[in-house]
Amino acid sequence: MKELAEVLKDWEAVIGLEIHTELTALDTKMFCGCKLSHDDEPNANVCPVCLGLPGALPVPNKRAIESIVKAGIATNCQIQKRSMFYRKHYFYPDMAKNFQTTQGPVAFAMHGRLDLEVTGRGAAERPACAFGAAEAESLASASANAEGLSTAMNKQMAEGRAAVGALSAMSGYDTAGLAVPELHEDGSYTVPIRILRIHMEEDAAKMVHVGGEEGRIGGAAESLVDYNRCGTPLIELVTEPDLRTPEEARLFMEKLRRIFLTLGISDCSMEHGSMRCDGNVSLRRRGETSLGTKTELKNLNSFKALHDGLAYEICRQAEVLEEGGTIYQETRHWEPSRKRTQVMRVKETADDYRLFPDPDLAPFDLTDEFIERCRAEIPELPDAKRDRFEADFGIKRADAEQLAGDPDMAAFFERAAAGRSGKEAQTVANLIVNELTGFLKASGADLAASGIAPAQVASLARLLASDAISSNQAHEVFGAMAETGEDPEAIVDARGMRQVSDAGALQPIVDEVLANCPDQAQQYRDGNQKVIGFLVGQCMKASRGTGNPKLFNELLRASLS
């Protein structure tokens, strides 16, 4: 198979995502008062409603509706005041009623947009030909073709009646005014990704397949059903097919995750399945306006899987097409261990879900007051926070972006860097991005449980910024601080680590090292600049790590010239 970069020169990949997010921050399920389960025993959190017992009736969770309205506002969607819940029928034991309660043609949030900043190596995935005027046509033609737009369900909705006032709203995308990505000189670019809709629904039960390979359904002798997860509030975001590279898909997912984390509506764990992503992808020759047949990718349960699964599928489709083969509309499963996608099922005809408005659930006609109250409760969003961190603290944009994306980290940074800017603030940012994040990852603890306080990091940053300790020492101090909870100043003093930045005190060490290493000194004089590193190392050793390495470097060069 050809490499992705090669493929994307000839072929345009048209990618849309469907992202499901469980509202794990809530206390109870979507339509009943059962506790949301995390790791409870099977079927411990069930009631007549979520078990679909005869006679049970659903009543929507207000906080779930507030959460989706916030999600809509935060992704620049139009909040639809009037919408209804629908029943989507399919016979499968993970749905206790054999229908899923979801939304119809009108979702609570529609027609949003997120702008992606694509930088670095990832930006190179989009070839130079995919910018400017040609791209405007590409976007318009992709959107106009509802066939390739999204799932069968959305297609069925699109075919539904205009009587609910939805069709005009659904098909009337304004692609004319849409910004197209422009390539910057440094190779980065910004691309707007439109969001078709975010709708509210309920999650399905968990199935355990017994006897099949790796717990998969194929070959399983029987399956076991646990309804704890059944009825968990779930929001599904569907993008327009505006994504063109696996990197853009990955960045979109990351960005969305940061927003939802900031909103505090979900723990957004891809690992535990509280945030899940399916990718729809089709290829067409560059310049072509009609869409190719798409496949739907499942099991993209990490950012890496999302990127690699899409990349593989794009290359696979290109190979099939270039060999004169046909792409079938099918669902494929990404197998990360084997680095390939496998067919799950072929969709010969569009599924007929027999959607109709749920008569048990009164329609919604959200008031301005309700929507405004949700808006007022939205905290500062990651993009705004990133810009503020960059402007107010003067830290690097990439660090600001990373810090702003995690609400806990962002709050920690603000407290640790309070009143500082420039180098000092950047030092705080470095410590959080490198030391703190690394420590949390290694220890598996979360920030709150780690017991590390912003004041400690601030204190450590002061020591570093004033050159009292070296970066290497800072790493050691951080470890000690995390373990003992002591203040960095005390640790540095107790260990006698305070870095010496006094040239008068260091010069004798330099002289001694040069006397002991005449060969290396001569090599430097002969033009081997690299050997200076060895000499600095000898000085550090001789000073038992307390000397300022930068100063040693300067003093060595001065002595040798």
Added chain:
Amino acid sequence: MALSREDVRGIADYARIALADDELTEMTDYLNDAVQMLEPVLAYDVPDIEPTFHPIGDLANVMRSDEEEAARSLDLPHALGNAASVSERYFRVPSILGEEGDR
């Protein structure tokens, strides 16, 4: 247009109702009779009239607070008590993909 036996078989497959051959014939007759009886309603497929999905016209925004209702929760014996096949704490279903042959 009348529904054929094959149409009706397709509906029965979808609705997960296994119909024997004689039942299929009877059901086809019934559905065609019933659909004929429904014809008067087609005259009402007119523009400018909003459909009524919910009989209480002004009912909207019915929600519950996000509070646990422990009293409604079912303990395991009650949750599983009416199921014909269970396995420990689970409901049990036979092979999902299985052979379709005996359907």
Added chain:
Amino acid sequence: MAAFLDSLTASRIAAGVSAGDFTAREVAEASLAAIAAREPQVQAFLQVTSELALAAADAVDSARAAGAPLGPLAGVPLAIKDNMNLIGTRTTCASRMLEGYESPYTATCVQRMLDAGCIPMGKANMDEFAFGSSTDSSAFHPTNNPWDLERVPGGSSGGSAAAVAAGEVALSLGSDTGGSIRQPAALCGVVGMKPTYGAVSRYGVVAFGSSLDQVGPFGRTVEDVALAMQALTAAGRDPQDGTSRDCAQDFLAHLDDPVEGRRVGIVPALMEAEGLTPEVRAAVESAARTLADQGAELVEVDLPHLDAAIAAYYVIGPAEAFSNLARFDGIRYGYQEPGCSNLAAQSAKSRAHGFGAEAKRRQMLGAYLLSSGVYDTYYYAAQKARTLITADYASAYEKVDAILMPACPRTAFKHGEISDPTQMYLSDLYTISINIAGNGGVSVPLGLGADSGLPVAAQLVGPAFADRDLLTFARAVERGREDEVAGAAAGAVAPAFAGKGGELA
């Protein structure tokens, strides 16, 4: 002096228990005795809950002994339609599918009746999953009309109507999706009310058509039905039913208000409709005269879109029924076909063998009507017809306070007399449009028909959430008949069963 339980109204029983004239246990035992003596002929019950009944009766008696206040229906024997959940009972919906299904929770409507002091005597027979007008589609046995055992009690709440008409209980609960309370009430000569949609909680009542179903009471007098309505609604809306509304009001205070000067609508087209028997027509006209005699003004009104009601109903009802019954796949509960090697076969065979013929027909029709393409044509048209029918009633209620019409075009038919399902559907002509509009309706007995000698009835229908008013009109009709000698006296049980077991010691 010994009295038979069946000569007492619910109101009188509750008063007697409160006053200490007899104990709730004596009432419950009398009811059990009446049931034992009459059930062989009537077969109104699928399950008689003696233990629950005696325990509930003892609780009432202990409360009284302790000086605690008693509920307004203390000690009143109640039959519960078998589509309503009650812990400690099976809820079968008269279907093999749910044979042996033990209720893990209790329906709100049942709980409220129990909270008011009712004694749960048992679960009443019905058409399977409420699909029918005869109770003959019960998977277990038919129920016989107490006025003529060869005839049906009507349906789908046939067991609930027959149990009251035979004097086995004083009150019962039914559910009405297209006439399933009002039609059997008419055929059994008792009062039956379908309240406005949303007045009574549907939580715990196995759904048929979610936008059409409504729970209501049967009694032998209008006052008893008013007492039951009070018990069902007094606690306000049910937070577990998102389509329920607060409509608590005093159903008794205005029951005997005069109807003088109030306007009652008559729909000429309905009085001329094909299939309406002369004796039913004569009875409805006599009810109109009764109201006019009491000073009510009779006003002709028109409901121009009523001709679409049956068709609209048989689109909306089956569509909702298909959806509501999809959950019966034999996995979590219900009949499971043994020995299936894969899930699809297990579901399809469980459903094929668990459901009876009519339940399968309705679901098949619903699955067809909701399918892609067909849905657009029929479902939208039906819901638009619903808009127009609702508007028809609304404009009629600008002119009148209630409308008087037949409840059923004829008296009770014989078992098996109507075998064609689509012909059976047409007998719902007078009841269905009220479910479509969501308004309330009450069936009031008018004695026996001159031709058949069987119970005849009229139906009063009213604006949304004006159910109390409707009972005032029903009471006026009942009052007008109280002195009449011909036919059955108001509040009487079917004569073949009067005093047959159930003596209060």
